[in-house]
Amino acid sequence: xxxxxxxxxxxxxxxxxxxxxxxxxxxxxxxxxxxxxxxxxxxxxxxxxxxxxxxxxxxxxxxxxxxxxxxxxxxxxxxxxxxxxxxxxxxxxxxxxxxxxxxxxxxxxxxxxxxxxxxxxxxxxxxxxxxxxxxxxxxxxxxxxxxxxxxxxxxxxxxxxxxxxxxxxxxxxxxxxxxxxxxxxxxxxxxxxxxxxxxxxxxxxxxxxxxxxxxxxxxxxxxxxxxxxxxxxxxxxxxxxxxxxxxxxxxxxxxxxxxxxxxxxxxxxxxxxxxxxxxxxxxxxxxxxxxxxxxxxxxxxxxxxxxxxxxxxxxxxxxxxxxxxxxxxxxxxxxxxxxxxxxxxxxxxxxxxxxxxxxxxxxxxxxxxxxxxxxxxxxxxxxxxxxxxxxxxxxxxxxxxxxxxxxxxxxxxxxxxxxxxxxxxxxxxxxxxxxxxxxxxxxxxxxxxxxxxxxx
Amino acid sequence: xxxxxxxxxxxxxxxxxxxxxxxxxxxxxxxxxxxxxxxxxxxxxxxxxxxxxxxxxxxxxxxxxxxxxxxxxxxxxxxxxxxxxxxxxxxxxxxxxxxxxxxxxx
Numbered sequence: 001x002x003x004x005x006x007x008x009x010x011x012x013x014x015x016x017x018x019x020x021x022x023x024x025x026x027x028x029x030x031x032x033x034x035x036x037x038x039x040x041x042x043x044x045x046x047x048x049x050x051x052x053x054x055x056x057x058x059x060x061x062x063x064x065x066x067x068x069x070x071x072x073x074x075x076x077x078x079x080x081x082x083x084x085x086x087x088x089x090x091x092x093x094x095x096x097x098x099x100x101x102x103x104x105x106x107x108x109x110x111x112x113x114x115x116x117x118x119x120x121x122x123x124x125x126x127x128x129x130x131x132x133x134x135x136x137x138x139x140x141x142x143x144x145x146x147x148x149x150x151x152x153x154x155x156x157x158x159x160x161x162x163x164x165x166x167x168x169x170x171x172x173x174x175x176x177x178x179x180x181x182x183x184x185x186x187x188x189x190x191x192x193x194x195x196x197x198x199x200x201x202x203x204x205x206x207x208x209x210x211x212x213x214x215x216x217x218x219x220x221x222x223x224x225x226x227x228x229x230x231x232x233x234x235x236x237x238x239x240x241x242x243x244x245x246x247x248x249x250x251x252x253x254x255x256x257x258x259x260x261x262x263x264x265x266x267x268x269x270x271x272x273x274x275x276x277x278x279x280x281x282x283x284x285x286x287x288x289x290x291x292x293x294x295x296x297x298x299x300x301x302x303x304x305x306x307x308x309x310x311x312x313x314x315x316x317x318x319x320x321x322x323x324x325x326x327x328x329x330x331x332x333x334x335x336x337x338x339x340x341x342x343x344x345x346x347x348x349x350x351x352x353x354x355x356x357x358x359x360x361x362x363x364x365x366x367x368x369x370x371x372x373x374x375x376x377x378x379x380x381x382x383x384x385x386x387x388x389x390x391x392x393x394x395x396x397x398x399x400x401x402x403x404x405x406x407x408x409x410x411x412x413x414x415x416x417x418x419x420x421x422x423x424x425x426x427x428x429x430x431x432x433x434x435x436x437x438x439x440x441x442x443x444x445x446x447x448x449x450x451x452x453x454x455x456x
Numbered sequence: 457x458x459x460x461x462x463x464x465x466x467x468x469x470x471x472x473x474x475x476x477x478x479x480x481x482x483x484x485x486x487x488x489x490x491x492x493x494x495x496x497x498x499x500x501x502x503x504x505x506x507x508x509x510x511x512x513x514x515x516x517x518x519x520x521x522x523x524x525x526x527x528x529x530x531x532x533x534x535x536x537x538x539x540x541x542x543x544x545x546x547x548x549x550x551x552x553x554x555x556x557x558x559x560x561x562x
Binding site: 074093 | 470474
C-alpha cells in the first residue's frame with residue numbers, strides 16, 4: 001500500500017507525518033512512551049517507510065533491554081548497513097527533535113492509529129473496486145461480493161487491531177483441538193504419570209490447590225484475600241518460590257508496602273527455614289550464614305523480578321507488566337497488595353476503586369496472556385469490600401484465614417492432618433470445584449506455607 | 457527554564473551524534489572510531505554513570521604522556537564494551553595510572 005508523497009490531497013486525511021514523528025521522538029526520550037507505543041502500534045501503522053523503519057529499530061532495541069536512545073538507534077542502523085546517506089541522519093535527527101510531553105503519548109499514538117485505519121479502509125475500497133471491475137458478467141453475484149466485503153469491513157471496524165472474530169469454522173477447529181488436547185493428556189496421565197494429573201498452568205505451591213485448579217493459567221486473574229498480618233506476603237512469596245524458583249518461570253512481583261531490603265530478607269527465611277526474627281537481628285552462627293548464602297544462589301538463578309513501589313497505580317502496573325512481558329517474558333505478575341495502590345479518582349468509594357483495579361488486571365492478564373495474582377485485604381469479619389463485583393471479574397478467588405480453635409478441637413476431618421493452622425478457602429473457581437477448604441501449615445516465623453500432611 | 461535547558465542539551469547530544477556519523481560517512485574516521493565516539497557521547501550525555509570518566513579523558517587529552525601509553529589507552533577504549541560497567545571502571549583506573557606514572561595527574 002503506497003501513495004505518492006507528492007499527492008498533497010491525501011496529507012491530513014490519510015496520514016499525519018507530524019504525529020508519527022512525535023510518537024517516535026517520545027520513544028527516543030522515555031521508556032514509558034516506548035512501552036505504550038510498542039504495545040499499541042505496529043510498523044505498518046506508519047505511513048512513512050522511514051518512520052516505520054525507525055519504529056522497528058526502536059522496538060528491536062527495547063526488546064533487547066537496550067534503552068533506545070538516538071545514539072543506540074544510529075549504532076543499530078549502522079550494524080544493519082543503514083544511515084550511509086547524511087540526508088538519512090538529518091531525517092532521524094529531525095524526528096528525534098519533535099519533543100512532546102510523555103503524558104501526551106497516548107494522544108499522539110491515537111492519531112497515528114486513526115490515520116492507519118483510514119488507510120486500511122482506503123485500501124479496502126480500492127481492492128473491492130478493482131475486484132468488481134475485474135469480474136465478468138457471470139461472476140457478478142452481488143450477495144456473495146457484499147458478504148465478503150462485509151466480513152473484511154467488520155475486522156477493520158473492530159475496536160482493536162488484535163480483535164479476532166471467530167468464524168464457525170475456526171471455532172469448531174478450536175473446540176476439537178481443545179478436546180483432543182484433553183483426551184491426549186488424560187491418556188498421558190493414565191499411562192505415563194500413573195494417575196497423577198499434570199498441571200495446565202503454573203504451579204500454585206500447594207498440591208491440593210494444584211489438583212483443584214490444574215495450576216494458574218495464562219489469562220487468569222486470581223484474587224487472594226487475607227486480614228492484616230495473616231500471610232498475604234508470605235502467600236505471595238511462596239507462590240513466587242514455586243513459580244520463579246522451582247519451575248524457573250519468569251515472574252514480576254510488585255510490592256506496595258515493603259522495601260527492597262525487607263523483601264530480600266524474607267527470602268532468607270523462606271529458602272532456609274531459619275526464623276525470620278533471628279535473620280533480622282543477625283542472631284545466627286557461621287553455619288547458618290553459610291546455609292543462607294547458598295540459598296540465595298537459588299534466588300540468583302531464578303525468574304523472580306521484584307519491584308517495590310509504594311506509589312503504585314493501576315496505570316503503572318499495566319506499563320510494568322507490558323515491559324516485563326516483552327523483555328523477560330513473564331508468566332505471572334503478583335500485586336502485593338491492591339488496597340495500597342494510589343487512588344485514580346479521590347471521589348470514588350473504596351469498593352469502586354478496587355473494582356476498577358481488578359477489572360483492569362483481568363484485561364491485562366488476558367491481553368498479555370499471563371496470570372495475575374492480586375492480594376486484597378479482608379475486613380476484620382472476614383468479608384471483602386466489593387466482593388461480589390470482584391468475584392465476577394476473577395477466575396479464582398481464594399481466602400486465607402486462621403482455623404478457628406473450635407474447628408481444631410471439634411472437626412474430625414481436621415484431626416486427620418498434622419498441625420494445620422490455616423485454611424485456604426476456594427470461594428470461586430471458574431474451571432472447577434469451589435467451596436472447598438484446604439488445611440495448610442503456615443509457619444509465621446519461617447514465612448513458609450505448605451499443604452497440611454495427612455496423619456498416616 | 458529547566459525544560460529549555462534540557463532540550464538544549466538534547467539538541468547538542470543529537471547534533472554531536474550526527475557530526476560523528478557524518479565524519480564516518482566521509483571516511484574521516486573508521487567504524488571502530490565512530491562507535492567509540494558514540495559510546496563516549498552516550499555515556500557522558502545520557503547514562504552519566506561515571507562522571508570520573510569525563511575528568512580522566514579530559515586530563516589525558518591535556519597531558520603529554522608517552523606514545524606507547526597513548527596507544528594502549530586508545531586500543532583499550534576501542535575494544536571496550538561500554539555496556540559493562542567494570543570495563544569503564546578499568547579504563548578510568550588505567551588512564552589515571554598512566555597519568556600518575558607520567559607525573560601529569562592532578
